[in-house]
Amino acid sequence: MNLLITGACGHIGTHIIKNLDKIKKIKKTFLIDNLQSNRHNSLFNNRKKSRLKFYLDDLRDNKSLKYLGKVDYVIHLASMTNAENSFKEKKEMYKNNLSCFKNIVEFCIKKKSKLIxxxxxxxxxxxAKVVDEECSKEYLKPQSPYADIKLIEEKILKRKKNKLKYVTLRFGTISGVSPGIRFHTAVNKFCFLAAINKPVTVYKTAINQYRPYLSLNDAFRVFKFCIEKDLFNNEIYNILSGNYTVKHILNKIKKYKKKIKINFVKSPIMNQLSYHVSNKKFNKLGLILNDNLEKDIKDTLKLLDNI
Ligand SMILES: NC(=O)c1ccc[n+]([C@@H]2O[C@H](COP(=O)([O-])OP(=O)(O)OC[C@H]3O[C@@H](n4cnc5c(N)ncnc54)[C@H](O)[C@@H]3O)[C@@H](O)[C@H]2O)c1
Structure with a gap:
């Protein structure tokens, strides 16, 4: 079977590439990225047996993807992904992410590819105490243009549900190390600042707010599960390893980096909201996610040893 990974040079894509041989069904993998994030290093030192083929291409362009033959599965990761910057890059992010998305959806319909x-x-x-996939519309309140776009994508897929097979995974914030690691989301950013002895900047309102986090290892186990169990039932699933507060995360960092300074700042994503995200719906399928955030933090800090 063939797999296409879009946005393959990013944080999540490179972790999948590294572990591809664990998905026995996949014999060949096509990778697409426009390298807008300049992570050429993501393409270094891959193994021959992974049978990869890389295309430098921009998915906004509807002539992209024309060169691909049969594709059984698509993992669509190509996006602009900085939620905080999305306020000042709103127009560009809408255009980029929605054009890529629509292009991929049309491709999947035409090729009968199953979409993650x-x-x-x-x-x-x-x-709210807990939010889940069945919650009423009033709980779906994206707090940034980035999150708005995600909800629009979900609605587009719902409208097209009779035309393609897909699964939507609502990921928590990723933790962990990959060849294309990036540092603009909470856990990694905190680790980086702590490692270079800079004050860790924390949004004033966020310190005791619960948010969902997802270890890269768990994320990979979910991709593998969807492909192996053929989980393309046009459903939405919350995917997380656990719910934590920023304080919990800082305390985990302090175990390995004793002295860290904290600087409270304002952010465009300032709100007083705290909620747990439920992962019951996915857990019921039989794959329990519980990878260790502390190990991810330790590994991330280790990357920055001796700096
Ligand atoms: N990392 C997280 O914490 C997290 C959490 C929830 C959801 N997600 C989602 O998972 C997906 C992947 O995230 P990531 O952390 O790997 O992001 P990333 O920013 O590390 O990687 C995204 C990749 O997409 C590529 N890209 C962007 N626009 C493109 C275009 N027009 N054509 C081709 N390639 C393009 C970029 O060059 C980059 O390599 C995104 O949809 C993101 O929103 C990530």
Whole structure:
């Protein structure tokens, strides 16, 4: 079977590439990225047996993808992904992410490819004890243009549900190390600042807010599960390893980096909301996610040893 990974040079894509041989069904993998993030290093030192073929291409262009033959599965990761910057890059992000997405959806319909669509747990945004996939519309309150776009993508897929097979995964914030690691999301950013002895910047309102986090290892186990179990039932699933507060994360960092300074700042994503995201719906399928955030933090800090 053939797999296409879009946005393959990013944080999540490179972790999948590294582990591809664990998905026995996949015999050949096509990778697409426009390298807008300049991570050429993501393409270094791959193994021959992974049978990879890389295309430098921009998915906004509807002439892209024309060169591909049969593709059984698509993992669509190509996006602009900086939620905080999305306020000032709103127009560009809408254009980029939605054009890529629509292009991929049309491709999947035409080629009968099964689609893994990555949404985000940031589509939730109302004070609540627990939110789940069945919650009423009032709980779906994206707090940034980035999260708005994710919700639009989910709705587009719902409208097309009779034309293609897909699964939407609402990922928590990723932790962990990959060849294309990036540092603009919470855990990694905190680790980086702590490692270079800079004050860790924390949004004033965020310190005790619960948010969902997802270890890269768990993310990979979910991709493998969807492909092996053929989980393309046009459903939405929350995907997370656990719910934590920023304080919990800082305390885990402090175990390995004793002295860290904290600087409280304002952010465009300032709100008083705290909520747990439920992962029951996915757990019921039989794959329990519980990878260790602390190990991810340790590994990330280790990358920056001796700096
Ligand atoms: N990392 C997280 O914490 C997290 C959490 C929830 C959801 N997600 C989602 O998972 C997906 C992958 O995230 P990531 O962390 O790997 O992001 P990333 O920013 O590391 O990688 C995205 C990749 O997409 C590529 N890209 C962007 N626009 C493109 C275009 N027009 N054509 C071709 N390639 C393009 C970029 O060059 C980059 O390599 C995204 O949809 C993101 O929103 C990520």
């Amino acid at each position: 669509h990555i949404s985000s747990a940031s589509v939730y945004g109302k004070q």
